[in-house]
Structures are given as structure tokens and as C-alpha cells.
Amino acid sequence: QKEVEQNSGPLSVPEGAIASLNCTYSDRVSQSFFWYRQYSGKSPELIMSIYSNGDKEDGRFTAQLNKASQYVSLLIRDSQPSDSATYLCAVNIGGFQKLVFGTGTRLLVSP
Amino acid sequence: DTGVSQDPRHKITKRGQNVTFRCDPISEHNRLYWYRQTLGQGPEFLTYFQNEAQLEKSRLLSDRFSAERPKGSFSTLEIQRTEQGDSAMYLCASSPLVSSSNEQFFGPGTRLTVL
Numbered sequence: 701q702k703e704v705e706q707n708s709g710p711l712s713v714p715e716g717a718i719a720s721l722n723c724t725y726s727d728r729v730s731q732s733f734f735w736y737r738q739y740s741g742k743s744p745e746l747i748m749s750i751y752s753n754g755d756k757e758d759g760r761f762t763a764q765l766n767k768a769s770q771y772v773s774l775l776i777r778d779s780q781p782s783d784s785a786t787y788l789c790a791v792n793i794g795g796f797q798k799l800v801f802g803t804g805t806r807l808l809v810s811p
Numbered sequence: 812d813t814g815v816s817q818d819p820r821h822k823i824t825k826r827g828q829n830v831t832f833r834c835d836p837i838s839e840h841n842r843l844y845w846y847r848q849t850l851g852q853g854p855e856f857l858t859y860f861q862n863e864a865q866l867e868k869s870r871l872l873s874d875r876f877s878a879e880r881p882k883g884s885f886s887t888l889e890i891q892r893t894e895q896g897d898s899a900m901y902l903c904a905s906s907p908l909v910s911s912s913n914e915q916f917f918g919p920g921t922r923l924t925v926l
Contacts, residue, residue, distance in 0.1 A: 704853075708851075732912060732913050734914070734915075736917075742919070743900075743902055743917040743918060743919050743920045744854065744902070744917050745917070746914055746915070746916060746917075749912055749914050751912065788853050788854075790853070792913055796867055797842065797844070797859050797861075797866070797867060797913060798844065798856040798859055798867055798869075799844075799846075799854075799856065799913075799915060800856070801853025801854050801855070802853050803851065803852055803853050804853055
């Protein structure tokens with residue numbers, strides 16, 4: 701079992717729709733969870749962080765965490781073509797400072 | 812621009828050559844990380860510094876790889892006797908020590924191609 705798992709996609713949504721991206725992780729003691737956006741050929745950009753169960757909203761983005769189910773998700777409301785990118789889920793594993801990344805989900809938003 | 816900077820942005824080398832990359836973290840960020848990313852994969856952790864101390868190192872990291880942060884500011888990553896499998900994007904990230912959240916901010920990366 702991979703430490704952090706994501707569906708590679710692509711996830712295709714029409715402009716204006718809600719995009720839902722999901723991530724599961726294996727380490728029950730993980731405390732910090734992050735979503736990064738990565739455009740093709742560019743480096744990852746931090747867009748959301750979440751540390752406690754529940755929802756955290758920032759603009760059009762909402763991160764959701766369920767530690768009991770070892771599940772974290774990212775919702776993007778009113779999706780725009782400029783949101784088309786790969787979204788990487790990252791988790792602190794085992795109490796270490798390093799982040800463990802999933803392989804990313806490619807999101808395509810069509811006009 | 813006060814973000815993480817990396818130099819060079821691109822490096823093409825021949826197999827067997829040594830290469831060195833530099834990373835300048837965000838000012839006052841005590842923590843510095845190196846990751847490697849290949850096509851279709853997420854970044855893979857290589858090593859972590861807190862100030863000048865190297866505190867974590869991936870067990871997968873070959874002894875051909877070495878990293879330093881001598882004054883607790885910029886860091887260098889050296890790859891000796893490069894192999895074609897070393898071709899990847901090498902990413903540097905930094906985070907502030909005072910943050911318990913460990914939010915890491917990435918630089919633009921150095922793309923290495925080994926011929």
C-alpha cells in the first residue's frame with residue numbers, strides 16, 4: 701500500500717462546476733496535510749493546509765479532513781480553465797518533517 | 812522576489828560528470844528541504860536541514876548524493892558520477908522554524924538531464 705494515494709485522473713469538469721479531488725493516506729499518526737497545485741513544467745504551489753478534522757475554506761477552495769477514515773479532499777468551487785493543473789496531496793508521515801506526496805490528480809476544466 | 816530561488820534552472824550533463832545545484836531559501840526560513848520529481852510522480856524527499864544541521868536523509872539516497880548547508884542559509888546538492896536515472900527535476904523548499912504547521916514553499920526547481 702502506498703503511503704499517500706490519489707487517483708491520477710484526468711478529472712474533467714465543465715467551467716463553473718465543483719471539482720472534487722480525493723486522497724487517502726496510510727499513517728494514522730499523520731498530523732499535517734497539504735494540497736499543492738502544479739502546472740505543467742512548473743514547481744508545486746501550496747494552496748491549502750489542514751490539520752484538524754472538518755472543513756477549511758479559503759476562497760473557492762475547501763479542504764476536508766477525516767482522520768478516522770484517513771482521508772483528505774479538496775473541493776474547488778466555480779472551477780475555471782485556469783484551475784487546470786495537477787493537484788498533489790502531501791502528508792507528514794511518521795512525525796518526520798518530510799512530506800510524502802501522492803502521484804497527483806490531473807484536473808481539466810473545459811470552457 | 813523573496814521566494815525560494817534555485818540555480819541553475821536547467822542543467823545538461825554527460826553521464827559520469829559531477830553536478831552541483833544551489834538553493835536559496837526564503838529569508839529567515841530555518842528549514843530547508845530537497846526533493847526530486849520525475850515525470851508523472853509526486854516529489855520524492857531527499858534530505859532536510861534545520862539551520863546547518865542535516866536532520867533527515869532518505870534511505871533511498873545514493874551515496875553519490877551529498878547536500879550541505881554550511882552557514883544555515885543557502886544549500887548545495889551535489890551529484891557525483893551522474894547516471895541517466897538521475898535525470899529529474901530537483902526541487903528545494905523551505906519553511907519557518909516557528910511554524911508547527913510545516914508549510915513548505917518550493918522554488919522553481921533545477922531540471923537535470925543526463926545524456
